[in-house]
Amino acid sequence: MxxxxxxxxxxxxxxxxxxxxxxxxxxxxxxxxxxxxxxxxxxxxxxxxxxxxxRQARTVVGGRVSAVPLVTYALIGLNVLAYAAELVDENVLNRFDMLGTVPRGYLPEGVAHGEWYRLLTGAFLHLPPTQGTFGILHIVMNMVSLWNLGRVVEAQLGRVRYLALYLLSALGGSVLVLLIAPTTPTVGASGAIFGVGAAYYVLARRLGADMGQVNRFMAGLLLWLVISAGLTSWQGHLGGLLAGGVVTLAYAYAPRDARRPWIQAGVCAVLLVVLVVCVWAKVNALT
Incomplete structure (x- = not known):
């Protein structure tokens, strides 16, 4: 049993x-x-x-697909917080704007005098309301542009590649300002946003999108670059545009195999080294 x-x-x-x-x-x-x-x-x-x-889904350039453009939101938040800090303390603008060299008070200030952080901090500051209506429009226009462009480009690149693009574009804009107009204080996220705009154009061509609307957008971007030459820092805009274009070309056209992330990272690293060397050479010439 x-x-x-x-x-x-x-x-x-x-x-x-x-x-x-x-x-x-x-x-x-x-x-x-x-x-x-x-x-x-x-x-x-x-x-x-x-x-x-x-296997996790990947974007066309090898980035991780994410539904929420977290980096774009964070960048907008940082710009708004920096603007709030300017409203609380007016010295924030003079302390962290992009400046090559200029005597302020008893001692000279700027990147040429050891303040290399200005190359990036200046890209998160904007003109305060005390400098006229454009002071308010400055941050509003930039943040609206970042909102519209950033969400699209971040979705196509992935968060890490998008953040690298943004920071290198911001740095590229500041470096060109340093090389051409070192005594002119500049602020604004425009250089980085122009880099994101260049990425939007390159990725659209890579993906075979309808280029009619994209070409009109790029023509408007270049037109603003020309028109704004007497109003804003065209050097920062052009530097960001060029840096963003170089980075995105590496992202979009690197071979789709195991070498791709290394090639993309390598191009970003080479660009960073080139920018640092340019800063070093200009600093030595100014001091």
Whole structure:
């Protein structure tokens, strides 16, 4: 005569009776451990293992696909916070704007005198309201442009590549200002945004998009570059445009194999070195 059937329990909760097996590892699991699967149920460990083995979707340039443009939101937030800091303390503008060299007070200030941080901090500052209506429009126009362009480009590049593009474009704009107009204080995210605009154009061509609207956008961008020559820092705009174009060309046309991330990172690193060398050479010439 056969003995009574052995009572089976959940492998994660030994005190809970269970008669359902994980369809993957065939261990018994209780209702709290059951996870819906295509067929039957799986245990939490098998679900996690399966998630690791699933290949994550990638953008056309190899970045991770993300539904939320988190970097764009963060960059807009940083610009707004910097603007708020300017409203609280007027000295913030003079302390962190992009400046090559100029005597202020008793001692000269600027990148040429060790303040290299100005190459990036100036790209997060904007003209305050005390400098006329354009002071308010300055940050509003830049943030609206970043909102519209940034979300599209970040979705196509992925967060890491997009952030690298933005920072290198901002740096490229500041470096050209340093090389051509070192005694002119400049502020604004325009250089970085022009770099994002260049990325939008390059990616549209890479993806085979309808270039009619894209060409009109690029023509408007270049027209603003010319018109704004007497109103804003055309050097910062042009420097950001060129840096953004170089970075995105590397992103978009690197071979789609194991070498791609190394080539993309290598081009970014080379561009960074070139910009640093330009700054170093100009600083030595100014001091």
């Amino acid at each position: 056969e003995s009574e059937s052995t009572v089976t329990t959940c492998y994660r909760h030994p005190k809970v009776e269970s008669y359902v097996r994980c369809t993957r590892c065939e261990r018994f699991i209780c209702p709290d451990c059951m996870r819906e699967a295509a067929v039957g149920h799986q245990c939490p460990e098998c679900v996690r293992e399966g998630a690791r083995s699933v």
